[in-house]
Amino acid sequence: MKTINFFEKKSYKVSKLFPSTNFKNNNIINNVKTLAAADKNDLTFFDSPKYKSQAKKTKSKYCLTYQNLANLLPNDTEKIIVKNVLYELAKALKKIYPFADVDYPDISAKAPSKKKFPSVKFCNNVLVGKNVKIGKNTFIGANSIIEKSVVIGKNCVVGSNVVIKNTILGDNVVIQDSCKIGQKGFGFIPIYNNNFKIPHIGKVIIEDNVELASACTIDRGSVDDTVIGKNTYLDNQVHVAHNVKIGSNCMIAGQVGFAGSTVIGNSVSIGGQAGISGHLKIGDNVKIGGGSGVVNDIEDKQTVMGYPAVPLREFLKNKKK
Amino acid sequence: MKTINFFEKKSYKVSKLFPSTNFKNNNIINNVKTLAAADKNDLTFFDSPKYKSQAKKTKSKYCLTYQNLANLLPNDTEKIIVKNVLYELAKALKKIYPFADVDYPDISAKAPSKKKFPSVKFCNNVLVGKNVKIGKNTFIGANSIIEKSVVIGKNCVVGSNVVIKNTILGDNVVIQDSCKIGQKGFGFIPIYNNNFKIPHIGKVIIEDNVELASACTIDRGSVDDTVIGKNTYLDNQVHVAHNVKIGSNCMIAGQVGFAGSTVIGNSVSIGGQAGISGHLKIGDNVKIGGGSGVVNDIEDKQTVMGYPAVPLREFLKNKKK
Amino acid sequence: MKTINFFEKKSYKVSKLFPSTNFKNNNIINNVKTLAAADKNDLTFFDSPKYKSQAKKTKSKYCLTYQNLANLLPNDTEKIIVKNVLYELAKALKKIYPFADVDYPDISAKAPSKKKFPSVKFCNNVLVGKNVKIGKNTFIGANSIIEKSVVIGKNCVVGSNVVIKNTILGDNVVIQDSCKIGQKGFGFIPIYNNNFKIPHIGKVIIEDNVELASACTIDRGSVDDTVIGKNTYLDNQVHVAHNVKIGSNCMIAGQVGFAGSTVIGNSVSIGGQAGISGHLKIGDNVKIGGGSGVVNDIEDKQTVMGYPAVPLREFLKNKKK
Numbered sequence: 001m002k003t004i005n006f007f008e009k010k011s012y013k014v015s016k017l018f019p020s021t022n023f024k025n026n027n028i029i030n031n032v033k034t035l036a037a038a039d040k041n042d043l044t045f046f047d048s049p050k051y052k053s054q055a056k057k058t059k060s061k062y063c064l065t066y067q068n069l070a071n072l073l074p075n076d077t078e079k080i081i082v083k084n085v086l087y088e089l090a091k092a093l094k095k096i097y098p099f100a101d102v103d104y105p106d107i108s109a110k111a112p113s114k115k116k117f118p119s120v121k122f123c124n125n126v127l128v129g130k131n132v133k134i135g136k137n138t139f140i141g142a143n144s145i146i147e148k149s150v151v152i153g154k155n156c157v158v159g160s161n162v163v164i165k166n167t168i169l170g171d172n173v174v175i176q177d178s179c180k181i182g183q184k185g186f187g188f189i190p191i192y193n194n195n196f197k198i199p200h201i202g203k204v205i206i207e208d209n210v211e212l213a214s215a216c217t218i219d220r221g222s223v224d225d226t227v228i229g230k231n232t233y234l235d236n237q238v239h240v241a242h243n244v245k246i247g248s249n250c251m252i253a254g255q256v257g258f259a260g261s262t263v264i265g266n267s268v269s270i271g272g273q274a275g276i277s278g279h280l281k282i283g284d285n286v287k288i289g290g291g292s293g294v295v296n297d298i299e300d301k302q303t304v305m306g307y308p309a310v311p312l313r314e315f316l317k318n319k320k321k
Numbered sequence: 322m323k324t325i326n327f328f329e330k331k332s333y334k335v336s337k338l339f340p341s342t343n344f345k346n347n348n349i350i351n352n353v354k355t356l357a358a359a360d361k362n363d364l365t366f367f368d369s370p371k372y373k374s375q376a377k378k379t380k381s382k383y384c385l386t387y388q389n390l391a392n393l394l395p396n397d398t399e400k401i402i403v404k405n406v407l408y409e410l411a412k413a414l415k416k417i418y419p420f421a422d423v424d425y426p427d428i429s430a431k432a433p434s435k436k437k438f439p440s441v442k443f444c445n446n447v448l449v450g451k452n453v454k455i456g457k458n459t460f461i462g463a464n465s466i467i468e469k470s471v472v473i474g475k476n477c478v479v480g481s482n483v484v485i486k487n488t489i490l491g492d493n494v495v496i497q498d499s500c501k502i503g504q505k506g507f508g509f510i511p512i513y514n515n516n517f518k519i520p521h522i523g524k525v526i527i528e529d530n531v532e533l534a535s536a537c538t539i540d541r542g543s544v545d546d547t548v549i550g551k552n553t554y555l556d557n558q559v560h561v562a563h564n565v566k567i568g569s570n571c572m573i574a575g576q577v578g579f580a581g582s583t584v585i586g587n588s589v590s591i592g593g594q595a596g597i598s599g600h601l602k603i604g605d606n607v608k609i610g611g612g613s614g615v616v617n618d619i620e621d622k623q624t625v626m627g628y629p630a631v632p633l634r635e636f637l638k639n640k641k642k
Numbered sequence: 643m644k645t646i647n648f649f650e651k652k653s654y655k656v657s658k659l660f661p662s663t664n665f666k667n668n669n670i671i672n673n674v675k676t677l678a679a680a681d682k683n684d685l686t687f688f689d690s691p692k693y694k695s696q697a698k699k700t701k702s703k704y705c706l707t708y709q710n711l712a713n714l715l716p717n718d719t720e721k722i723i724v725k726n727v728l729y730e731l732a733k734a735l736k737k738i739y740p741f742a743d744v745d746y747p748d749i750s751a752k753a754p755s756k757k758k759f760p761s762v763k764f765c766n767n768v769l770v771g772k773n774v775k776i777g778k779n780t781f782i783g784a785n786s787i788i789e790k791s792v793v794i795g796k797n798c799v800v801g802s803n804v805v806i807k808n809t810i811l812g813d814n815v816v817i818q819d820s821c822k823i824g825q826k827g828f829g830f831i832p833i834y835n836n837n838f839k840i841p842h843i844g845k846v847i848i849e850d851n852v853e854l855a856s857a858c859t860i861d862r863g864s865v866d867d868t869v870i871g872k873n874t875y876l877d878n879q880v881h882v883a884h885n886v887k888i889g890s891n892c893m894i895a896g897q898v899g900f901a902g903s904t905v906i907g908n909s910v911s912i913g914g915q916a917g918i919s920g921h922l923k924i925g926d927n928v929k930i931g932g933g934s935g936v937v938n939d940i941e942d943k944q945t946v947m948g949y950p951a952v953p954l955r956e957f958l959k960n961k962k963k
Contacts, residue, residue, distance in 0.1 A: 105783030141426030462747030
């Protein structure tokens with residue numbers, strides 16, 4: 001897939017971004033990416049030993065990190081040692097991507113021309129931004145807004161009052177009324193009376209055959225992307241935070257919430273109102289009971305329930321006591 | 322009340338729908354209904370012993386069921402024995418109602434004519450579909466969409482950014498901003514990489530004097546209807562799944578969720594963020610504490626709390642341990 | 643800040659409102675306010691010993707109350723002794739403010755004139771009511787509705803599909819897509835088949851630098867105001883009920899719910915899906931774990947978790963048992 005630039009990007013040499021660090025090679029920073037995704041001229045960041053295996057293998061030559069983590073990075077990666085990795089990352093992002101920290105609504109969005117989209121069925125009052133691509137036989141419901149550069153596949157059905165931005169949708173996707181997709185996630189550096197908003201330069205990727213029921217909110221990624229895998233179905237009012245990756249063939253019931261950066265496997269089923277904490281790894285074929293609060297990683301094929309969630313057998317035993 | 326056809330229906334003889342079954346009487350299937358609601362030429366289904374008392378009394382002459390449940394049906398009901406009742410039901414529904422499995426937005430909806438609705442107060446940018454009926458002195462807020470064949474009573478106040486489809490509203494109903502009513506529920510047959518969506522041919526019935534606060538989502542029924550009884554009030558962000566029936570004079574606080582097919586009695590009060598599992602029966606005058614997770618039937622006049630919810634006395638005793 | 647009248651007000655002498663009470667001074671009621679906020683010609687109400695310290699100091703000369711609380715009020719406050727304070731209050735409010743009990747959508751809202759708002763950036767299909775004020779360099783997203791008399795500060799970014807009514811927004815506020823702000827809260831006197839809706843004459847005040855993520859619902863106050871303090875950030879799908887006051891510099895994660903009249907201190911952080919009961923006082927610098935159910939007041943600097951929420955140490959000890 002060709003890279004789409006949802007956000008205006010500015011060009012900086014690394015020494016301009018971090019003037020108090022001495023660099024051996026003062027190159028232009030191409031982009032900002034995670035340890036795993038970064039190429040040599042991408043800036044990356046390493047702020048927790050949790051990610052040390054990715055750190056070892058990163059291709060990035062420029063990494064923001066802490067003094068005590070620096071030796072876990074490759075020798076030829078230049079270390080930018082700081083006191084607050086996320087804050088310095090946020091400030092660099094704000095320089096490179098000046099407009100990704102606030103969701104300025106797309107003022108260019110207007111009624112679509114029949115000529116440009118001859119095989120798309122638009123209901124009344126639809127607004128479409130610049131460079132939007134929509135596949136054949138796709139429906140777009142009334143009052144929906146498709147912001148600039150969004151890509152929507154063929155045979156999709158997008159309901160009414162939907163807003164989609166910074167997103168790539170596959171084919172045969174169904175989005176029910178009032179979903180909000182691609183908005184900035186909940187990320188900022190807390191500063192007294194004046195928080196620093198973390199620019200969100202990621203996007204949302206929704207794969208083929210996905211169905212989102214009404215009033216779901218799917219935040220775009222911060223540095224990474226938010227992904228919903230093939231043939232996964234979400235019920236009403238589900239909240240998916242930034243950078244979450246949900247696998248394929250999952251069933252997510254109503255009012256479930258996912259905190260940021262959690263990775264869900266394939267064929268996972270989650271009962272209504274369950275909550276999944278951030279930065280977790282949930283395996284394949286996991287079943288999570290309704291109302292559970294998941295705070296730990298879960299291995300493949302486990303069934304868990306409770307707050308905090310424990311294996312079902314344990315949950316039932318505890319209840320008998 | 323005269324039957325309204327929200328969905329285009331096709332006509333099939335029963336032998337065309339189920340060619341591998343031999344029928345004594347090869348009639349045209351009139352409709353698809355629950356065991357209790359079906360008349361003789363309606364197709365019905367019986368997939369759990371939970372519904373055996375309704376099975377005994379069904380008037381339907383054509384019933385999808387399992388081998389081991391077949392003898393609980395009346396002698397003169399022809400049994401269509403299958404391996405997956407819901408899947409065969411879904412496939413038959415898809416043939417009879419080809420457009421009820423996806424919420425295609427109503428492309429016919431357009432600005433209402435003053436002539437047709439002389440006593441309705443429309444704000445700006447309202448869209449109204451074909452055959453919509455709206456009673457006297459009703460307000461419809463800006464940007465709201467009333468899809469084809471919806472019926473709204475008199476003296477109602479519908480807020481802004483509301484979407485209503487496949488729904489019948491009584492008189493004096495208040496719907497606050499951004500509610501989504503009548504969309505397809507969360508029902509499908511899980512199939513690897515290509516789930517089979519269950520057509521939802523039911524509707525939503527909202528009785529007189531109901532009030533729905535902002536951003537509620539009320540799914541329509543699958544084969545049955547979803548019903549909210551007279552003078553029941555829902556707070557913000559409540560999720561009501563397909564086929565749920567809520568009685569009259571109930572108070573449902575914010576962010577409560579109801580899973581599918583649950584039946585709630587009259588004068589029930591439910592605290593914020595409580596979750597009610599599917600296929601339950603909650604009696605009259607029940608009180609459910611905020612944040613509870615209800616997984617069992619509850620008899621009349623009980624007060625319950627906890628996860629899973631237990632009688633209040635038991636909940637308090639357990640907390641003291 | 644100059645008082646804004648969001649609701650049409652009628653003038654009554656106190657004896658007209660309560661004809662069965664004998665008054666020493668039969669003055670015109672100026673407004674209806676809480677014990678703490680009322681001035682001498684404002685009607686107030688005192689229905690729980692919880693508020694006795696405010697009762698002692700009220701400046702109001704007319705107070706609805708119960709016989710057994712009357713002696714806690716100042717001598718020169720005339721007591722209006724009733725059997726149901728809230729019901730009598732609601733009936734008086736309905737007389738004084740005949741249109742505050744139902745959210746009639748603002749039929750006057752229409753496309754804004756460039757001349758009136760030369761420095762505001764409006765996307766397509768925005769509707770703006772009468773007497774709205776919007777500060778310099780503020781963006782208003784497509785399909786958003788700003789109802790009559792709303793005040794929005796400068797440098798704000800309001801997303802798409804947002805509805806704002808009865809609200810005052812500070813500067814540099816960010817409101818993401820689909821938020822609903824200022825609607826009537828969940829307040830009524832339960833009456834069989836015909837509840838009496840409590841008029842909501844309060845407003846929503848959102849201070850400088852606040853950020854609300856997508857699909858939040860912020861109800862206006864009933865008699866008091868709902869307030870979100872400076873630099874507080876809310877994640878997606880948060881529900882804030884009437885009269886809630888959230889301090890400054892708070893972080894509220896996704897799907898949190900606040901019941902009515904609760905007061906949250908400054909620098910409070912609340913994890914996803916937590917629920918806070920009504921009429922509580924949460925101190926400064928409190929941390930509330932995700933999924934918790936808070937049912938008691940919390941002192942400054944506490945960390946709590948669980949359902950019901952208890953100090954973290956206790957929660958962890960209980961889990962080990």
